[in-house]
Amino acid sequence: MSLLDVRALSVSFGAEEVVHSVSFRIAMGEKLALVGESGSGKTVTALSLLGLAQGARATGQALWAGPSDGAVADLLSMGDKQLQALRGQDIAMVFQEPMTALNPVFTIGEQIAEVLQLKMGLDRIQAWQGAIQLIADTGISEPERRAGSFPHQLSGGQRQRAMIAMALACKPRLLLADEPTTALDVTVRQQILDLLSDLQTRYGMAVLLITHDLNLVRRFADRVAVMERGTVVEQGGVQEVFDAPAHPYTRRLIASRPVRDIVPASTGRSVLTARELGVRYPVPRPGWRGWFSDGFFVALRDASFELTAGQTLGVVGESGSGKSTLALAALGLVRSGGTLEISGKRWGQGVQSDLAMRKELQVVFQDPFSSLSPRMTVLEIVGEGLVVHSPELPTAQRVLQVQAALAEVGLEESQFPGLLQRYPHQFSGGQRQRIAIARALIVKPALLVLDEPTSALDVTMAQQILRLLQGLQKSHGLSYLLITHDVEVVQAMAHRVIVMKDGEIVESGATETVFAAPTHEYTRALLAAAQ
Amino acid sequence: MCGWIRVSNLINPGPGRRAWLRFRRNRMGFFSLVAFCILVGLSLVAELLSNDRPVVVVYQGKTYWPMVRDYPETTFGGDFATPTDYLDPFIRQKLAEPGNWALFAPNAYGPKTLNYFARMPNPAPPGADNWLGTDDRGRDLLAQLIYGFRVSVLFALALTLTGVGLGVLTGAVQGFFGGKTDLAFQRFIEVWSAMPELYLLIIFSAVFAPSISLLLVLLSLFGWMGLSDYVRAEFLRNRQMDYVRAARALGVSNWKIITRHVLPNSLTPIVTFLPFRMSGAILALTSLDFLGLGVPPGTPSLGELLSQGKNNIDAWWISLSAFGILVVTLLLLTLMGDALRDALDPRKAHE
Numbered sequence: 001m002s003l004l005d006v007r008a009l010s011v012s013f014g015a016e017e018v019v020h021s022v023s024f025r026i027a028m029g030e031k032l033a034l035v036g037e038s039g040s041g042k043t044v045t046a047l048s049l050l051g052l053a054q055g056a057r058a059t060g061q062a063l064w065a066g067p068s069d070g071a072v073a074d075l076l077s078m079g080d081k082q083l084q085a086l087r088g089q090d091i092a093m094v095f096q097e098p099m100t101a102l103n104p105v106f107t108i109g110e111q112i113a114e115v116l117q118l119k120m121g122l123d124r125i126q127a128w129q130g131a132i133q134l135i136a137d138t139g140i141s142e143p144e145r146r147a148g149s150f151p152h153q154l155s156g157g158q159r160q161r162a163m164i165a166m167a168l169a170c171k172p173r174l175l176l177a178d179e180p181t182t183a184l185d186v187t188v189r190q191q192i193l194d195l196l197s198d199l200q201t202r203y204g205m206a207v208l209l210i211t212h213d214l215n216l217v218r219r220f221a222d223r224v225a226v227m228e229r230g231t232v233v234e235q236g237g238v239q240e241v242f243d244a245p246a247h248p249y250t251r252r253l254i255a256s257r258p259v260r261d262i263v264p265a266s267t268g269r270s271v272l273t274a275r276e277l278g279v280r281y282p283v284p285r286p287g288w289r290g291w292f293s294d295g296f297f298v299a300l301r302d303a304s305f306e307l308t309a310g311q312t313l314g315v316v317g318e319s320g321s322g323k324s325t326l327a328l329a330a331l332g333l334v335r336s337g338g339t340l341e342i343s344g345k346r347w348g349q350g351v352q353s354d355l356a357m358r359k360e361l362q363v364v365f366q367d368p369f370s371s372l373s374p375r376m377t378v379l380e381i382v383g384e385g386l387v388v389h390s391p392e393l394p395t396a397q398r399v400l401q402v403q404a405a406l407a408e409v410g411l412e413e414s415q416f417p418g419l420l421q422r423y424p425h426q427f428s429g430g431q432r433q434r435i436a437i438a439r440a441l442i443v444k445p446a447l448l449v450l451d452e453p454t455s456a457l458d459v460t461m462a463q464q465i466l467r468l469l470q471g472l473q474k475s476h477g478l479s480y481l482l483i484t485h486d487v488e489v490v491q492a493m494a495h496r497v498i499v500m501k502d503g504e505i506v507e508s509g510a511t512e513t514v515f516a517a518p519t520h521e522y523t524r525a526l527l528a529a530a531q
Numbered sequence: 532m533c534g535w536i537r538v539s540n541l542i543n544p545g546p547g548r549r550a551w552l553r554f555r556r557n558r559m560g561f562f563s564l565v566a567f568c569i570l571v572g573l574s575l576v577a578e579l580l581s582n583d584r585p586v587v588v589v590y591q592g593k594t595y596w597p598m599v600r601d602y603p604e605t606t607f608g609g610d611f612a613t614p615t616d617y618l619d620p621f622i623r624q625k626l627a628e629p630g631n632w633a634l635f636a637p638n639a640y641g642p643k644t645l646n647y648f649a650r651m652p653n654p655a656p657p658g659a660d661n662w663l664g665t666d667d668r669g670r671d672l673l674a675q676l677i678y679g680f681r682v683s684v685l686f687a688l689a690l691t692l693t694g695v696g697l698g699v700l701t702g703a704v705q706g707f708f709g710g711k712t713d714l715a716f717q718r719f720i721e722v723w724s725a726m727p728e729l730y731l732l733i734i735f736s737a738v739f740a741p742s743i744s745l746l747l748v749l750l751s752l753f754g755w756m757g758l759s760d761y762v763r764a765e766f767l768r769n770r771q772m773d774y775v776r777a778a779r780a781l782g783v784s785n786w787k788i789i790t791r792h793v794l795p796n797s798l799t800p801i802v803t804f805l806p807f808r809m810s811g812a813i814l815a816l817t818s819l820d821f822l823g824l825g826v827p828p829g830t831p832s833l834g835e836l837l838s839q840g841k842n843n844i845d846a847w848w849i850s851l852s853a854f855g856i857l858v859v860t861l862l863l864l865t866l867m868g869d870a871l872r873d874a875l876d877p878r879k880a881h882e
């Protein structure tokens with residue numbers, strides 16, 4: 001018997017329908033995954049079930065099996081009061097970003113106890129005990145001490161555990177998990193998934209997992225529903241769907257793993273050489289001592305590596321491992337110790353020399369939405385490098401070069417009329433990333449620093465960008481310093497790899513060797529999480 | 532997003548243009564802007580609307596331009612070589628003789644004209660001579676309002692401009708360079724804002740001859756701090772955006788980064804606050820005038836009219852008309868500000 005039976009659910013905002021007649025069912029104790037790229041309507045579908053999608057109008061039926069046999073209620077026709085009673089009690093939610101979903105001014109113990117008091121009617125002492133028990137259940141060590149911690153005092157993984165503890169407070173029968181691991185590091189993701197699986201069997205609840213990550217689905221769910229542009233294009237058991245995808249979109253999603261298609265590894269002249277590179281940031285010291293001297297936080301310690309012409313050096317690690325600091329140090333945007341040479345030159349040898357070096361290496365950032373100024377046109381954005389480095393170039397010439405650079409990244413006037421005069425908001429994430437690449441390419445650099453170039457993009461879009469980068473490397477002999485947390489991307493792109501943890505390089509070598517026989521424990525954990 | 536791109540294939544509005552379109556859609560705000568512009572435009576040509584001198588006089592076959600040149604009374608058959616008082620019944624009579632004519636402004640009084648020939652004691656109630664009556668010195672109230680409005684608006688504009696200029700400059704320097712520069716500037720602002728503004732004004736108005744420019748300088752010295760905080764916060768946020776980093780990586784100079792990258796993206800609070808700063812400045816000038824610390828005596832001013840209204844409580848036309856024009860001005864500015872705030876709201880920027 002099904003716990004939740006959604007029939008022909010359509011959701012519209014104003015005149016625009018974003019979810020078109022979606023149907024799926026979840027049986028008791030079942031794990032269903034709703035997969036799709038951003039904008040496919042998967043989150044809206046889940047939120048509208050609980051009446052949480054603001055300004056949305058939902059039609060159709062969502063039949064919810066009551067606690068007694070045969071009692072069925074339609075979630076979509078329920079009043080606010082009834083839904084409110086249901087939320088948290090029978091259906092609970094876990095959100096993507098635990099930092100914003102938890103209230104920063106209360107301890108996590110207080111927040112969980114509040115739910116228990118409100119929904120279960122426990123008194124304060126019982127509720128506090130219950131909270132500690134729940135925190136212990138979610139595998140946080142020292143639950144009694146942790147219950148008194150504020151959200152900012154916990155790590156990302158612990159926060160997500162606390163969120164799960166809060167969601168499970170009333171032993172719900174259905175848990176909606178909206179991208180529960182996306183904001184977490186790769187190695188932590190696995191732990192959270194294991195926890196969810198474990199709790200799911202222990203509590204006997206059903207889980208609706210909303211995600212874009214197919215690996216997650218494969219490892220976690222029993223059944224999967226694939227969404228594209230507001231419709232469910234395919235659903236079925238995970239095994240069947242993955243083994244024999246029927247719909248072309250599902251096939252595309254499954255096939256969209258990065259493909260290794262790069263120039264063979266070779267040795268050539270060194271483009272980037274770092275020896276005992278270190279970066280430290282001043283942080284205030286506690287107490288009166290902080291008035292007189294700063295303490296230091298070491299973000300990068302004794303990093304030595306070399307990148308040769310036409311090759312890619314992958315830098316893997318989780319957030320806080322110092323890999324982005326390494327990118328900024330290479331770009332000369334933070335002050336660093338040790339030696340760093342770019343084509344034999346160092347930063348800080350005078351304004352003219354620095355400017356000449358900037359022409360040698362360029363950068364592409366992670367978030368295509370914050371890396372393009374929203375108030376500049378494409379021509380201004382891409383042409384800026386020329387204004388700085390070849391100010392003598394006449395305007396007509398500059399426009400031609402900008403057009404050429406854009407054509408190289410696959411943006412043509414014929415596809416986008418008035419391309420040069422457009423503003424960034426008129427492009428999708430992938431197209432923006434192409435513009436960012438064009439901006440870097442226009443000064444004809446020898447080295448590109450790629451700081452998580454595909455992390456903010458949807459899977460299919462990310463593959464296109466990776467293919468574009470591989471092509472550019474082949475045609476221009478570019479070197480890449482590729483910073484990423486995604487092992488698959490490194491495997492597809494890098495000739496050599498360095499693995500970072502806590503500001504130090506723990507392992508380095510040729511990509512195949514490192515991943516075939518990882519020597520460091522952390523590399524193994526990374527690899528295991530990516531399988 | 533996809534739909535957007537398809538629609539915007541032909542038209543290509545930038546962020547500024549889209550904000551303007553959103554502003555246009557707010558009818559109340561747009562109407563306020565138009566009405567305010569018309570009022571300011573009219574007050575700028577106040578000399579043509581309310582003047583004790585005629586625009587042009589034809590007297591005994593010769594043409595005179597009294598509005599731009601002084602003519603002695605003897606020109607028009609008077610006895611003394613003093614500047615002509617065109618409201619003098621004798622002169623009026625002369626100008627009305629056959630063959631002579633004069634084109635007066637719609638309201639035949641200037642801001643300082645005393646109506647010596649009033650039929651009622653001052654302050655005179657509204658009537659045919661003075662449409663809105665006169666104040667307690669016999670000056671025409673309508674003329675006072677028109678010129679007082681102009682002084683207020685121009686003063687507010689100047690004060691807003693200097694405030695914005697100083698505020699953006701200091702805020703930008705603090706926010707962009709951060710660190711020690713920021714720290715030092717913030718402490719300076721704290722000390723500076725602790726200075727008692729009103730006492731300084733009283734002291735200065737006792738030491739120096741009061742004048743509008745002195746007032747402008749004094750108020751400007753304290754008027755920039757509020758905006759500076761907002762600009763600083765915007766700069767602190769925007770300077771660590773990736774597009775600024777990308778510009779640094781390209782080797783763009785600090786000055787160019789500030790003017791081309793950070794400033795255009797930090798303009799929202801500045802523009803949003805403009806109307807509110809204007810109305811604040813008008814109120815400040817009015818209240819200083821009311822207290823007698825503002826513009827020098829003799830300058831037409833709304834605050835002085837309010838204080839006259841207080842002193843002559845039975846002359847309702849003084850307080851009521853001054854109050855009315857203030858309400859209309861401030862209301863228009865506030866409505867404009869509301870519409871502007873909505874138009875620039877980043878949450879609505881994608882609609």
